[in-house]
Amino acid sequence: MEPEFWDKNPFKATAKAFPPGFHYKPTTILKTRTFYELILVDSNLVSIKHFKDPKDQTLNTHSTIQILKVLQPRHFGSDLNKGKRFSVPFDPVGYTYWDYVDAWTKVFWHQNTRFKHSWLIYFKTNTIYNFPNWFLQWWDFFGPIPEIFPETVQQGFSQFKKQHNSQESRIPADLKYFSSFALSWIFSWQYRYSKTEKTNQYPSLQRHAFVKWWTQFDSSKADPEQVKLWFQSHPEFLKAADPETSVFLNQKSHLAAFLAGSTSKEVLAKNLKEVLQMLQQEEEASSSKKEETSSAEEDEEDPFYQNEDDCFSICLD
Template identity: 30%
Template structure:
C-alpha cells in the first residue's frame, strides 16, 4: 500500500479517468484490476515489460515511474536534456530538506514519494508568507537576475515548466545594502509593478530558494549564466558558499575549454592578485568560479532528494546537486572546426590568455576586466 498524504485528504482524480490517489501516489486500473503504480515500475524494471491497456488514457504516465525505478537500480543520475549527458558531477550535500518519521523508512528508496507526503509539490518546508515566488520576486525586483521559462517539451504538456534559464546580472554586497543587513527595503517588481519588501538575508536566500523548482516529471533543470559585468566587482564571501553547491568545478570542463582553462589559471591577473593577498585563505573553487564568470560561460544545474541519516542517526531527506557542462557550447558547424555557440567564448579566452602572457610581469598590478563577455542572448 502506498502511503497516504498527511492532514486533510485531497484526492486529485480527474473526473472519470482511471487513476486515483494523491500526487504521485496513485493506482491504475488495467482491465478489471487495480495496480499500484510503484509496483508496475518494479515489475517493469526487472522484466522490461509492462502490462498495457491501450484504452487507458492515463497509462502514459506509468513509464515515468519505470524510468525513475530503472535509474535508481542502475545508479543513473537524472537526465538534464535530450542529449547524452557527459562532463557532469554530483555534489552530495548535508542540507536536510526535512526530518522524517520512522514509519516512512519503508519508502526510503523513494525520496520523492516521501517528500510529497510532507511538502505536496513544494521543494522545501516554508512559512506561509515566504513561498518560492517571494524569492523569485526579490531577484526580479532588485534587478539581480533575468529569469525565463520553457514550457511543454516534456511530452508536449504545455502546463509543465521543463527548464528555466537564469542570467545573474549583479550580486549586491552588504555594503551596497546599507547600514544594517536587517534593514527592510522596498523594491518595485519591473513587470508586476508591485512592491517587494526584504532585508539582505532574504536577498541571500533568494539565490538558493528561487532555484528549487521541480516539475511533475521530476526532470526540470536550470541553465545558469553570470554576466561578465559581475566579474568587474568584488564578490561577497557568501557567494562562494552558493558556488559550492550551484557552480561547476574545473573537473567538468571539456576540451577545447579545458586546455584554455588550465592556461588561464596560470596567467589570470585576478587570480594572481587574489592569491597574493589571501595566501592563507586561498579557496580552490575560486579558479573555476572566476573562469565561468569572466567569460559568461553557462552551465546546467538541477537538484534531487536522497534518503539518509543525520549525525544523531535521525532519518531525513537530504538534497543532492547535479551540474553539467552545457553541451550546446561543444556543437560544431558541419565540415568545419568552429564551434556553433561556443566559438566566441573560446576566442575571448585565447585573447585574454595571450594578453596576460605578454604582460605577465605587471598585469597583476593593474586588473583589467574589459575582456569580460556580455550576457549570451538565449533564443
C-alpha cells in the same frame, strides 16, 4: 527521516512534510519560492525564464537564469535588516538582505511533477563581477566542476590559471574564468536517501546536485587564445613575474581610472599633481625600507651575530 513521513519515494515523503510547492523548511509560509524569485528579478539582478512542455502548459521542463549582478552588503544599504519594498504588489511587501542571500539558494528548489526540471545558469558578457564572500559557498554547490568541461574549455581554463593572479584574489579561478567569459552550465537536483547500516533505522533525506555542460555553447569563445586576449585587456588580473610587478600593474590600473575621471584640464592637472606626490612618497618609503633591509643584512654578516646561537641556554647569574 521521521516514521510518519516515510515513503520509498523521497518526493512523496517530502510532500507529507512540506506545503505544496515547497522543497525547503517553511519557516514562514509566505516566503515561497516565487517570493525568492521575485527578490532577484524585481531588483534587476538576474533574468529568469521558464519553459513549458508544449503538450502540457502546466509543466515547467527547464528554466534559465542569467546572473547580472550579485549584491554585496554595502550595496543594499546601511541597515541589512530593513526591508526593501517590491515594485509590484506582493505579500510580503518587501525583503531584507538576508532574504536576498537566501533567494540565491531557494529560487533553485523548483521541481515539476515528473521530477525532471533543470536550470541553465550563465553569466552576462563583458561584465566584471565583484562577488561577496557568501557567494563562494553558493558556487561550491551550484557551480560546475572541471570534469564536465569540453576539451577547448579545459585548455582555456588551464591557460587562465597560468596567467591569473590567484594569490591576490579571493575569488576562485574557476568562478573568475566562468564569469569573465560568460560561460554556462546545466544544474539539476534530486532527492536521495542516505545509506544506513541498520535495517530498522530510517535513512536521512538528502538533496543531490548534478551539473553538466551545455553543448550548444560556443566553447571557442573561451579557448586559450581568447584567454590571452582577455588578459591583455585586463592586466590588473594578470599574474606578475614578481610581487613588485604585480603591485605596479594594480597601481597603474587604478591610476588610469583615476585620471580618466578628470572632467577638465584643470582637474586633470590637479589629479596629475596628486599622483606625482603619491608616487614620490611611495618611492621615499621604498628607499627607506631598502636601507633598513640593507642594515639588517650587514648585521647578519657580522661575525658577532653569526655565533649568537652558541649563547643559547647559558645562564649569566
